[in-house]
Amino acid sequence: MAVNFVPYADVDFSRIDAVIVGSGFAGSVVARELAERGGMRVHIIEKRSHVGGNMYDCVDDAGILVHAYGPHIFHTNSQQAYDYLARFTNWRTYQHEVLANWHGTYIPVPFNKNSMEIVFGPEKALRLIDKLVQTFGDERKVTITELRAQEDPELQEVAEFVYRNVFLYYTQKQWGLTPEEVDPSVTARVPVFISRDNRYFQDAYQGMPGEGYTALFMNMLDHPLISVSLNTEAESVMGLEFESDAEDAALSAITLKDLPFEGPIVYTGPLDELFLGRFGRLPYRSLDFVYETYDEEMKFPVGTVNYTVSEDYTRITEFKHLTGQVAPNTTIMKEYSRAYENPREQIPYYAIINPENNAHYQRYRALTESLPNFYPLGRLAEYRYYNMDAIVVLALQLAEQLLAR
Numbered sequence: 001m002a003v004n005f006v007p008y009a010d011v012d013f014s015r016i017d018a019v020i021v022g023s024g025f026a027g028s029v030v031a032r033e034l035a036e037r038g039g040m041r042v043h044i045i046e047k048r049s050h051v052g053g054n055m056y057d058c059v060d061d062a063g064i065l066v067h068a069y070g071p072h073i074f075h076t077n078s079q080q081a082y083d084y085l086a087r088f089t090n091w092r093t094y095q096h097e098v099l100a101n102w103h104g105t106y107i108p109v110p111f112n113k114n115s116m117e118i119v120f121g122p123e124k125a126l127r128l129i130d131k132l133v134q135t136f137g138d139e140r141k142v143t144i145t146e147l148r149a150q151e152d153p154e155l156q157e158v159a160e161f162v163y164r165n166v167f168l169y170y171t172q173k174q175w176g177l178t179p180e181e182v183d184p185s186v187t188a189r190v191p192v193f194i195s196r197d198n199r200y201f202q203d204a205y206q207g208m209p210g211e212g213y214t215a216l217f218m219n220m221l222d223h224p225l226i227s228v229s230l231n232t233e234a235e236s237v238m239g240l241e242f243e244s245d246a247e248d249a250a251l252s253a254i255t256l257k258d259l260p261f262e263g264p265i266v267y268t269g270p271l272d273e274l275f276l277g278r279f280g281r282l283p284y285r286s287l288d289f290v291y292e293t294y295d296e297e298m299k300f301p302v303g304t305v306n307y308t309v310s311e312d313y314t315r316i317t318e319f320k321h322l323t324g325q326v327a328p329n330t331t332i333m334k335e336y337s338r339a340y341e342n343p344r345e346q347i348p349y350y351a352i353i354n355p356e357n358n359a360h361y362q363r364y365r366a367l368t369e370s371l372p373n374f375y376p377l378g379r380l381a382e383y384r385y386y387n388m389d390a391i392v393v394l395a396l397q398l399a400e401q402l403l404a405r
């Protein structure tokens with residue numbers, strides 16, 4: 001068996017029970033569930049030339065498996081999400097570690113006891129660790145706001161160090177901000193980890209798909225009742241009918257090939273794209289990725305290095321750490337954060353979440369609320385940041401809801 005790819009022109013929607021826009025985890029999990037458990041004929045419309053959404057990976061010219069849309073590491077406390085995906089992949093055990101390049105010296109991130117020894121020297125670090133453990137307890141994550149609130153000047157110094165050397169410049173690059181514009185509520189959450197644990201995540205389940213994410217998606221979508229049209233933009237093929245001509249008039253139907261489609265439509269793309277940006281585009285940050293291959297086995301000691309005090313890229317990922325691939329050469333990826341200015345050429349990666357943008361999003365969302373068979377789902381359609389595991393769980397919940405009807 002293989003995934004049933006069908007040119008859009010050949011799809012007969014009178015023989016389709018559910019339509020899904022997008023083949024990331026949101027779309028693919030719902031598709032699989034409706035087909036497998038509901039016996040429904042599901043058709044996926046995907047604008048890219050491949051399935052898998054932002055998790056898509058592929059082998060580059062140097063033979064190295066790389067991630068095309070940013071490094072993706074699976075980590076979760078949800079046994080449901082982990083076990084569900086295990087139906088379509090074996091898991092390679094992988095615990096992600098991140099180092100900050102601090103003026104040429106590597107320090108573990110989140111900033112922890114090991115980082116303190118590197119930065120402050122063993123003697124002072126010992127004293128600081130002792131004070132931290134006395135004040136907050138061992139194996140705890142505390143925020144720099146909590147540290148700043150301490151009377152002890154040495155604990156305030158730790159907070160100041162982390163703020164200036166691990167957080168500030170990185171965050172400015174990431175969001176394109178001046179230091180003054182960096183949101184104090186975000187700063188407040190920057191953690192210091194009173195631990196020797198260098199892992200970036202402490203979740204119960206962590207790993208990478210054994211043969212990569214694309215192979216996982218190909219397995220998930222390999223079902224006789226699922227078909228997929230690639231290179232097809234929803235907004236180009238879906239006809240929208242509204243209750244009136246008013247700008248804010250609600251949707252009354254979505255047509256496909258000129259006929260209203262009455263089965264469930266699960267939409268996982270950006271809502272502003274569907275409505276051709278009629279209220280203006282929703283703000284996002286985009287990313288550029290620059291890949292470099294080296295004729296050496298490994299370039300970096302861990303999977304990701306953050307550049308927290310220098311360089312104009314935010315971080316470098318070396319994929320072989322993540323994938324476990326054995327090869328004499330290696331590919332790394334530099335990540336540059338960019339303003340999102342051109343939806344034709346750029347990809348919306350991070351929603352810029354604030355009250356104004358949420359209200360902007362809600363205006364689009366309101367257009368869809370009266371259409372009973374339209375279900376926005378996922379990081380784009382909901383204008384939110386979600387990790388992969390959260391999306392898998394939400395997709396399973398939506399499928400459950402649709403199957404119960």
Ligand SMILES: Cc1cc2nc3c(=O)[nH]c(=O)nc-3n(C[C@H](O)[C@H](O)[C@H](O)COP(=O)(O)OP(=O)(O)OC[C@H]3O[C@@H](n4cnc5c(N)ncnc54)[C@H](O)[C@@H]3O)c2cc1C
Nearest residue numbers: 022024025026047053054070072073234269378379387388
């Ligand atoms: C740089 C980066 C790194 C990340 N790293 C991690 C990580 O390490 N761990 C983790 O758990 N999460 C990570 N995430 C989050 C993860 O990417 C999301 O949880 C996941 O992509 C959500 O899946 P989705 O299906 O909602 O969206 P997507 O994966 O974006 O899938 C949406 C799909 O819809 C398609 N589409 C969009 N618009 C249209 C349209 N108009 N017509 C047709 N098709 C359309 C897209 O082409 C895409 O295939 C990361 C995110 C980013 C940005």
